Amino acid sequence: QDVVDAVKNSFKEASLYLYNATKQQNRFGKITIYVPAARPGGWPEIPDALPMNNFDPEKSDVYIRPGDGASANLNGFMGSEDAHMYIGINQAFTHGFKSMGKTIVHEFGHYGYGLGDEYCDYKSNILDKLLGRNYQVFGKKVNNNIVWNKCEESVTFAVYDSTGNTILEVENGNSYSPLYNSNGSPASIMWVQHENSIVDFCDSSNHNSSAPNHQNRIHNNQSCWEVMASKSQFGLTVPGGTITSIGYQDPVFEVRQANRWNDIELVIDRSGSMSGNSIVLAKGAAKMYIDLTELPQSGESGDGIGVVSFDDRIVVEQSLKKITSSADKASIKSIIDKITDRGSTNIGGALNSSLNDLVSSGYKQGAGAIILLSDGEHNTGTNPTSVIPSLKAQGVPVYTIGIGNVDKKLMSQIAEQTGGEFYYASSVSDINLIYKTIKNKLSIFDRLAKFFKKVFYSLETSSQFIYVDSTMEKARFTISSLAAKKIVFSLKSPDGKIYSPDNTNGAEYISEDTYTMYTIDNPVPGAWEVIIENQSNSNAEVVFDLSGKSSIALQGNTDYTSYTYPSPVKITSLLHKDGKPICNANVSAKVTRPDNSESTLILHDDGLMGDDMPGDGVYTGYFSDFKGDGQYQISIIANNENKTAVIGESFIDILPDSTGKIVLPEREPINQDFSRTIMLPSISVSGSSNNKGLVQLASDFL
Numbered sequence: 001q002d003v004v005d006a007v008k009n010s011f012k013e014a015s016l017y018l019y020n021a022t023k024q025q026n027r028f029g030k031i032t033i034y035v036p037a038a039r040p041g042g043w044p045e046i047p048d049a050l051p052m053n054n055f056d057p058e059k060s061d062v063y064i065r066p067g068d069g070a071s072a073n074l075n076g077f078m079g080s081e082d083a084h085m086y087i088g089i090n091q092a093f094t095h096g097f098k099s100m101g102k103t104i105v106h107e108f109g110h111y112g113y114g115l116g117d118e119y120c121d122y123k124s125n126i127l128d129k130l131l132g133r134n135y136q137v138f139g140k141k142v143n144n145n146i147v148w149n150k151c152e153e154s155v156t157f158a159v160y161d162s163t164g165n166t167i168l169e170v171e172n173g174n175s176y177s178p179l180y181n182s183n184g185s186p187a188s189i190m191w192v193q194h195e196n197s198i199v200d201f202c203d204s205s206n207h208n209s210s211a212p213n214h215q216n217r218i219h220n221n222q223s224c225w226e227v228m229a230s231k232s233q234f235g236l237t238v239p240g241g242t243i244t245s246i247g248y249q250d251p252v253f254e255v256r257q258a259n260r261w262n263d264i265e266l267v268i269d270r271s272g273s274m275s276g277n278s279i280v281l282a283k284g285a286a287k288m289y290i291d292l293t294e295l296p297q298s299g300e301s302g303d304g305i306g307v308v309s310f311d312d313r314i315v316v317e318q319s320l321k322k323i324t325s326s327a328d329k330a331s332i333k334s335i336i337d338k339i340t341d342r343g344s345t346n347i348g349g350a351l352n353s354s355l356n357d358l359v360s361s362g363y364k365q366g367a368g369a370i371i372l373l374s375d376g377e378h379n380t381g382t383n384p385t386s387v388i389p390s391l392k393a394q395g396v397p398v399y400t401i402g403i404g405n406v407d408k409k410l411m412s413q414i415a416e417q418t419g420g421e422f423y424y425a426s427s428v429s430d431i432n433l434i435y436k437t438i439k440n441k442l443s444i445f446d447r448l449a450k451f452f453k454k455v456f457y458s459l460e461t462s463s464q465f466i467y468v469d470s471t472m473e474k475a476r477f478t479i480s481s482l483a484a485k486k487i488v489f490s491l492k493s494p495d496g497k498i499y500s501p502d503n504t505n506g507a508e509y510i511s512e513d514t515y516t517m518y519t520i521d522n523p524v525p526g527a528w529e530v531i532i533e534n535q536s537n538s539n540a541e542v543v544f545d546l547s548g549k550s551s552i553a554l555q556g557n558t559d560y561t562s563y564t565y566p567s568p569v570k571i572t573s574l575l576h577k578d579g580k581p582i583c584n585a586n587v588s589a590k591v592t593r594p595d596n597s598e599s600t601l602i603l604h605d606d607g608l609m610g611d612d613m614p615g616d617g618v619y620t621g622y623f624s625d626f627k628g629d630g631q632y633q634i635s636i637i638a639n640n641e642n643k644t645a646v647i648g649e650s651f652i653d654i655l656p657d658s659t660g661k662i663v664l665p666e667r668e669p670i671n672q673d674f675s676r677t678i679m680l681p682s683i684s685v686s687g688s689s690n691n692k693g694l695v696q697l698a699s700d701f702l
Contacts, residue, residue, distance in 0.1 A: 004046065007033055007064060008253050010087075013101035014108070015251050021105060021189055021200055022228075024245035025236050031251045034060055037258035049257035051366030057258060061111065062087060065579035068665060069654035070103050072110035073574075074218075074612040083572075083618060085111045086579065086649075102193040103653055109190050109201070113228045116214035118151045118191040118202070119180075122651065123169075124606045124614040134607070134614040134650040137169045138178075140212045149213040151191035152206050156181040162661075172615055172650035177661045190215060190224055194655065201225055203239050218612070256366075261296070262442050263304035263320055263363040264289075265354035268339060269374035271311040275341040277482055278403060282373050284480075284514030285435040287333045289371070291510050291517060292439050292446075292476070293323050305332055306357045310350035311343025312380045320361035333512075347374060347410070348382030351398065355391060368396050369420070371438055373431070374411070375404040384414055391418045399438045401425060408631060408684065412561065421681040422561075424631040426592060429453065429541045432480035432515055436547060437679045447553060450637075450675045451545035456487070456534035465527040466546055467639075469674035471577070475523040475548040479532060480515045483540035488533040489516045494526030523548075525672065546675075552577045554676035556589075556636040558683055565687035568624040570610070573603055573636045574617055575676070577647050581617020582670070585645040587638045591623055594630030599623070603636070615650025626688045633682055639675040646670065 008031075015028035034057045038045045062085045073083035085107045087100075109115040121137040138159045139148040146168065148157045160177045161167045170176045182195040188202035202208075207223030209216060219227050225238045237243050266286045274282065286307065296302035306320035317335050321328065351370065358368045370391075378384050391398060397420035400411040408424060415422040421441075423434045433451060440446045450466055468475055479489045490500040499505050499518055508519040534540050556573035563569055571589045575582040587603040603621040607614035610622050623634075648667035656662055 001046065003064070004033055004035065004255055008251075010100055010104060011253075012250050014104035016248065017101050017105045017189075017199070018108065019248050022236060023239055023243050024248070025243060026234055027246065027248060028251040031253050033253060033255045035255060035257045037260040043257075046255055046257050049255045051364055052256050052259050061085060063579040069652040070100070070107050071616065071649050071652045072107040073616055073618050074110050074114060074116070083111065083574070086581075102189060102198070106189050106193040106653065109224065113224070113231060113234070115190050115201075115224050115227055116216075116218045118188055118208075118211065118213050118215045118224075119149050119157070119178075121149070121212055121214045121217055122607055122614050124608065134172045135169045136172070136651050137212065139168050141168070147210070147212060149191075149211045151188040151202050151208055151211070152185050153208060154183050155185050155191070156183060157192075173664060173667060175661055175663045177659075178656065179660075188224055193653075201228065205240075259364070259367040261301050261303045261367065263306075263358060263361070263368040264442070265306040265308060265320070265358060265368070265370045266290075266336075267308045267310065267350050267354050267370055267372040268336075269311075269345065269347075269350075269376065270309045270339050270341050271343055271345045271374075271376055272341055273345075273376045273404070278375050279339070279341045280482065281429070281431045281514055283336050283339055284512060285373070285431045286336050287512055288432055288478075288480075288515050288517070289435050289439055290323070290329050290332055290336075291512075292436065293329065294443070295326070296324055304361070304363060306354065306361070307332060307336060308350055308354045308357065309339045310346055310353075311341075312346050313343060314346065314349045314353045314381075316353055316357055320357055320363060344380045345374065345376045345378055346381030347372070347378040347414075348384040348387055351384055351387040351391065351414070352382055355387065355394060355396060358396060359394060366395050368394070369442060370396060370398045371401070371435070372398055372411075372414070373401040373403070375402070375406050377405070377407040378410060384410060388414065388417050395419075399423070399441075401431065401434050401438075402682075403431065408682075412682075412684070415681075416561070423679070424633065424682040426594075426596060426631065426633055427453075427541070429480060429482070429543050432478070433543055433545055434679065436478070436545060440547060446547055447550045448677050448679075449546040449548060449550070450677055451543060451635075453541065453543045455539055455541050456532065457539050458534060458537050461531070461533040463529050463531045464544075466530050467527055467673045467675060468523050468525055468546070468548075469550070469552070469672050470525040471550045471552050471674070472523055472525075472548040473550070474519065474521050475546060476517060476519045477528075477530065478515055478517045478545050478547075480543040480545075481540050482514060483534070483536050483538075483542075484512065484514050484516055486534065486536035487516065487540060487542060488531075488535055489518075490531045491518060492529040492531065493524045494528065495524050497524075550676075552582070552674055552676060554636060554638050554678050556678055556680055558634065558680060560683070561681065562684045562686070565626055565629075565685060566624065568622040569632075569634075569683065571601065571603060571621050571623060571634060571636070571680075573619045573638070573678075575619065575638050576617055580647050581649045582638075582645050582647055583615045583617055583650060583667070585619075585638050585640050586642065587619040587636065589621060589623065590635045590637065591625075592633040592635075593626070594628045594632065597627060599625050617649055626685055629686050629688050630684065631682045632685055634680040635677060636680065637675070637677045640670055640673050643669075643671055643673065645674075 019027040072085040201224035203225035209221040307318040399420040559570040603619035611620040646667040
């Protein structure tokens, strides 16, 4: 409660600064504080906290984290799942003559308005990237004279090293001593925000457009106000124009606490078109979702699972039931096994019935979701779009999965309008992996680490080494295949222990028709050998994946969900540990086109190739190598094979110490390999052709 109260006080102070700095045109309105789930030994239950309402905390605007200082991903809009403001709890809530209120406004300048820094610029190059180096630049020499990054000419600014020598730049991680004096100037908050007289953003009348700083470089020498006023969503008029005050009032706060448990409806299309492999894999994926459900400790409620099947008729196979034992899991799985294909396709009726089951079962509002799988078009019964208002009113997102000739437009509409996501399975073998991706989203501490797909020839045996890092508290090794019962799947740990169907060595072992899974608590870190043997007389496609509980997380998204050729796709990803960005990792995107051809794209965090800021943990790339219209699937892969990754951004806004020195927090090296991967929701591309495509554009041309 002390932390929650401190957050409120700091943002009240920041809101008043913002109100005055924007000439009474902007202030913080409603602020929602998301608190981790109550757990033994962790956060307690917060009195009067509201449920999460299915909000993913990783999409928060602000992360409150351990440590000092503050930073922000350069964004220019709010609500992105791969951009945040970061406020260190040690320093964020210490009020005094150098308060954190203006620092929050400074970081909001980056995150909300998309402004650059005015006291420095940033630089890197390909060699620096390989060595993990970035530089903060404070000025430049012109005819043997130093031109410092001063927002206004009237201010005083210089930077020195530890021996008192003037320096123009500093490598990330190094300390320096700035000398600055606003000399009574009111601007700019994007320069040195904690000087007493600094209360404004600069405008065209006082902006130093010749300073070699970040703001001038990325915004073509425009002042802060010129950039801010260009963003229509904020309704700002530059000083000197006709300004209407919105009136000041403190922000309104609400506190929401993360869900420890969720209630999920698994909705399965059983229409005639699902006959054969499709219905087998759909049932198998639903059963795997149940096996992934964590059992509660004594006195806890557990996750709820309901099962609805549909063709032209709707059957509630299992009303929402709390999963508290292995017997509960087995009971629901046996019900799923009995589902058979038949009839037409009533998607609207299935959505309505699953929602009614959630509501009538007394689910906790804001802790429910529906996962809908279908391979066809709605052709009978309730119009699916007519159910969307009720889903939204109850705060129930729908995650939709399409296969075959599914109505992609309808499935996308249902997902997007309810707050869910649409995934298209280009191969039926992807269904299990998509279910696991959604499960990992609804249980944010269960991370997908790695997956691969391979066709095994008859009687072929193959092995591959998969690295398990020390942050994994629990590891799940899974294979998915239509021939899973004829695939022998075993593991060899780094200390030589063998896990096999005949000797599981204490691991939880599950074998079903379409998947086999080992779950191992506290796995030995290091290289695990995955051994897969196809004992059937025919070829078999196998998908392997590793997931587990870990503090290292990978997020990502595309700027849109649909594109018209030749507009490129911007792919961004954030890699972090415990709310701190991870830099210098290897991050790439794999794009699978509608014809199942693949393209790999390197994502950058070096301030080059379309990346906005070096060393902030946000990796960016642009894809434009289109080949045909249809659904494109994107996966993002991160690893630390080169052992270069570090925890902590390259540069952070931090107050000088008592001697006037800026002592940057040391970044923590990650001296082990790790891998994380995510599947993004499907995107659609139109206006392209199989006979033409763009050469992959270097992002600097965009």
